[in-house]
Amino acid sequence: MRLIEAEGLAVRLGGHDVLHDVNLRLDRGEIVTIVGPNGSGKSTLLRTLIGAQRPTRGRILRAPGLRIGYVPQRLHIDPTLPMSVARFLNLPRRRPTAALHSALEGAGLPDLGPRQMADLSGGQFQRVLLARALLERPDLLILDEATQGLDQPGSAAFYRRIAEVRQEMGCAVLMVSHELHVVMSASDRVICLNGHVCCEGRPEIVAQAEEYRALFGTGTEGALALYRHEHGHSHDHDHDHPQSHEAAE
Amino acid sequence: MMLDDFMIRAALAGLGVALAAAPLGSFVVWRRMAYFGDATAHAAILGVALALGFSVSVFAGALVMSLVMATAVSTLSGRGFAMDTMLGVMAHSALAFGLVGVSFLSGVRIDLMAYLFGDILAVSQGDLAVIWGGAALVLALLAWRWQALLTATLSPDLAHASGIDPRREQLVLTLALAVVVAVAIKVVGVLLIAALLIVPAAAARPLSATPERMAGLAALIAVVSALGGLGASFRLDTPTGPSIVCVAALIFAGIMAGSHLTKIVRNQS
Numbered sequence: 291m292r293l294i295e296a297e298g299l300a301v302r303l304g305g306h307d308v309l310h311d312v313n314l315r316l317d318r319g320e321i322v323t324i325v326g327p328n329g330s331g332k333s334t335l336l337r338t339l340i341g342a343q344r345p346t347r348g349r350i351l352r353a354p355g356l357r358i359g360y361v362p363q364r365l366h367i368d369p370t371l372p373m374s375v376a377r378f379l380n381l382p383r384r385r386p387t388a389a390l391h392s393a394l395e396g397a398g399l400p401d402l403g404p405r406q407m408a409d410l411s412g413g414q415f416q417r418v419l420l421a422r423a424l425l426e427r428p429d430l431l432i433l434d435e436a437t438q439g440l441d442q443p444g445s446a447a448f449y450r451r452i453a454e455v456r457q458e459m460g461c462a463v464l465m466v467s468h469e470l471h472v473v474m475s476a477s478d479r480v481i482c483l484n485g486h487v488c489c490e491g492r493p494e495i496v497a498q499a500e501e502y503r504a505l506f507g508t509g510t511e512g513a514l515a516l517y518r519h520e521h522g523h524s525h526d527h528d529h530d531h532p533q534s535h536e537a538a539e
Numbered sequence: 540m541m542l543d544d545f546m547i548r549a550a551l552a553g554l555g556v557a558l559a560a561a562p563l564g565s566f567v568v569w570r571r572m573a574y575f576g577d578a579t580a581h582a583a584i585l586g587v588a589l590a591l592g593f594s595v596s597v598f599a600g601a602l603v604m605s606l607v608m609a610t611a612v613s614t615l616s617g618r619g620f621a622m623d624t625m626l627g628v629m630a631h632s633a634l635a636f637g638l639v640g641v642s643f644l645s646g647v648r649i650d651l652m653a654y655l656f657g658d659i660l661a662v663s664q665g666d667l668a669v670i671w672g673g674a675a676l677v678l679a680l681l682a683w684r685w686q687a688l689l690t691a692t693l694s695p696d697l698a699h700a701s702g703i704d705p706r707r708e709q710l711v712l713t714l715a716l717a718v719v720v721a722v723a724i725k726v727v728g729v730l731l732i733a734a735l736l737i738v739p740a741a742a743a744r745p746l747s748a749t750p751e752r753m754a755g756l757a758a759l760i761a762v763v764s765a766l767g768g769l770g771a772s773f774r775l776d777t778p779t780g781p782s783i784v785c786v787a788a789l790i791f792a793g794i795m796a797g798s799h800l801t802k803i804v805r806n807q808s
Contacts, residue, residue, distance in 0.1 A: 342699035360700030367693065370740075371569040372747040382690040382701045406748065426701065 291318045293356060293430050293462050294339060299348035301334055308334045311486050312348070316430065321456060321463040323473045326483035327505055332466040333363065335483065336434050339464070356430060359423030359461070361416070363434040367407050375410070376403035379422050389425060397421040397451075413444045417451075424455060431455065433465035437472075445469060449476050470506070545660055546773065552662040552670050553765030553783065556726045556735065559674035560719050561757035562681055564736030565743075565750065566712055569692050573737055574623060575612055578630035580720050580732040582608030585633045587654050587724070588640030597654075598669055601724055605717035608633060613713050634729075657728035657780030659769065666725055673722035677715045684711050689750055726765075727780035734784045739764065742791035745798035760790055 292315060299312040309331040316322060324332050337343040339350060340360050367373055379390050394400050397417040402410070410418065416436055423431060433452070437445035449472050456463055467473050473480055474493045481490040488501035496502050567576050583601040590600025612629065616622050641651055653661070662670070681688070691698040691705035698705045723732045739761040740753065747753035768783030775782075 337696060337699075340696065340700040341702075342696045358700045360697060362694060362696055365694055365697070368569055368571065370744055371692070372744065372749055372753050373693070374748050377749045377751075378693075380686075381693065382686050382698070382703060384686070404748070432700070 291353070292316070292351075293318055293353050295351045296335075296339065297349050297351070299335075299338060299350070300346045301331070301338055301343060302346045303334065307485065309338070309345075309485060312483075313487065314481065316462050316464055318429070318462055319456065319460050320478045321452070321476060322465075322479045322481060323477040324464070324466045324481045324483050325468075325470065325473055325506075326488075330484040332483055333434055336360075336432055336464070336466060340432060353429070357426050357428045359426045359428030359431045361419045361423050361431070361433045361436045363436070363438060365415075365419060369408065373407045374403065375399070375405050375407060375418055378407055378418065379425060381422070383426075385425055393421040393425050396424070412439045413448075416440065416448060420448075420451065420455075424459070427459070428461050431461050431463045433463065435466050435468060437467070437469065445472065452476070545662075546769070548662045548664065548667055549659045549769055549779070550766060551667055552659055552726050553769055554762055555667075555670040555674040556719070556723045557739075557761035557765040558758055559677040560723060560732075560735045561739045561743075561759075561761035562754040563677060563712070563715050563719055564738075564740040564761075565754040565757050566681075566688065566692060567716070567736050568740045568744075569750075570712075572712075572716075573733065574626045574630070575609070575616075576716060576720075576733040576736050578612055578626045578633070579605045579609045579716050580723075580729045581630040581637075582633040583720050583724055583732075584637030584654060584729045585640060586637075586721075587729075588637045588644070591644050592640065597724075598721055602717060602721035604633070605720040606714070609713040609717050613709055653728070654724060655728045655730050656778055657724065657726050657731070659726045659779045659783075662725055670722045670725070673718045677718050680711055680715050684708060688712065727783060731780050731784050734787065735761065738784065738787040738791050742787065742794050745794055760787065764790060 294316050296312055296314040299309055299314070300307065301309040312331075312335060314335075324335065326332050334343060338345050340358055341350075375394070376390055379385065379393055385393075390403065391400075394403060397420065399414060399417060399421075402414065402418070407415065407418070420433075420436065431452075437448050440448060452463055452465075453476060455461065474497065477493055479490065480493045480496040482488045482496055482499070482502045482505065484505055488505065489496055489499040491499075564576075567573060582604045586600040586602070586604025587597050588600075589604065590597045593600075608629065612622075612626060615625055638651070641654075650658070652658075687698070687703045688708050688711065690701065690703055691708040695705040698708070719736070720729075720732055723735060727735050739757040742760050743753045743756035746756055764787035765783050767786040769779060771777065771786065772779040772782040
C-alpha cells in the first residue's frame, strides 16, 4: 500500500537546482535508505516530503491521514528555552503519563524524564528524538542522518532499534545515511541520489550499479563484502580495499 | 466607586499588561525576537502621531502601526535579510518619523513624554477596559496555540512534520505582540515595552525546568514589578513606567546573582 509518493519533484534553492525529476514511492513497512554525496539534496528531499520545503515543480501524494514521525539531523534548543525530556515528549501533543513511561523505557532511558534536554549526551538525545517521533504512532518514520556524531556501537544500537521499531509498529522507514555498511545490512531498498535518483533497488543491486560506483567509487564494494561476509554469503569479492568504507564515508 | 481611585486603576492597568506581556515575552526570548519587539514598539509612536493627526483613537493608531511593522518584519525575516540591520533601520526610522510627525501637530498640546515613557497614573476606566480586553485576547491566543507555538519555536521542521504550519504560529505571535504593544503604551510607554516583555522572562529562566514554569514565573515577576514599581514611584515621586522596569531589572539581577552563587556552592560541596 502506498504511503507517500513524489512525482517529478524539483526544488530550486538560491538559484541552484537542488533536486530535479525525483520520483519516489514508499510502501507500508519497508525500510528505504537514501544515499548520496554531500550536497546531493538528501536533506532537501526529506524536508520536501514532510512539507517544510515547497517543491518548485512536481507534487507529493500522501495516503489520507498519514502520520509522519520525523527525526532531524540535529536539533538546536535555544539555551533560553527550558525543556525537560518529559516535556519534550509531550510535543506537539500531550501524552498520557503511561505512554511517556513506556516511550522512555523503549528508548532505554527510563529515569531521564526530569532531565533537561541540554544535559543529555549525543546518543541519549538522538534516542529521545526517536522516542518522541514514535509517540506519534507514525505510519512513516523519517530519519535524517540520525546517527551523526554517534560512535560505531552507538549508531549500530540505534539502527537495531529502528529495525525493532519496524517489527513492532509496522511503520515504513525512510532514512538518509552516510554509513554505507549500515545501509547495506538494514535496508530493503536503497535510493542513490545526486540531484536526481541515479539508481535504486535492493542494496546488493545498487552497489553493483555503475551510477553508484561513479559516486562512491568501487571502494564501497569492500563495505558490501564485509556485510556479505557477516551474513555468511559466498559471493566473489575482492579485498583490495581494506580501508574502503572509511573512504566511502 | 473603587475604580475612581487613580492608584487602583493604575495598579489594575499594570497588572493586566504584566500578565499578558510576560508569557508573550517568553516566546520573544526563546525565538530571539528581542529586537523585533523593540521595532514593533517604536513603530507605535508613529501610529500615535497619525492617530492624533487624524483624530482617531490613539490605541487604534498604535495597534495598526504595530501590526504593519510586525508583519513587515516577520515577512522580511522569512526571506533571509540581514535582520539586525533591517530591524535597526526600521525601528529607529519609525521612531524618528513618529517624533517628527508629532511635532507637526501644533494644534494639539501633546505630552510626548506620556507616550514615550507611559502615563499609568492617567489611566481612565475606558483605558482599563481596553487594556484588560487586549490582555485577555493575548492570553487566550497563547493558551489556544500553546503546544503548536512551542513546537514551531523548537523546530519549524518538527512542526511541519506534525502538520503544524510555523508561519501561521509566527502570525499568531506577531498579532499578539502588536496588541500588547498597543495596550502597554499607556503603562510603560513605547521605549520600555520591550523591557516589560524580556526582563521578567529572562529573570524566570534560571528557576525554570519547563516552558510553562518559565512563562508562569515571568508573569509573577512582571506582576510584582508592576505593583512594586507603582508603589515605589508613589513614595519616591519617580516616573512610574521606568520605576516598574527598574524593579524588574533588580529582580533579574537578584535571581541571576542567586543562581550563580548556588552553582558555586554546589560545585564546592
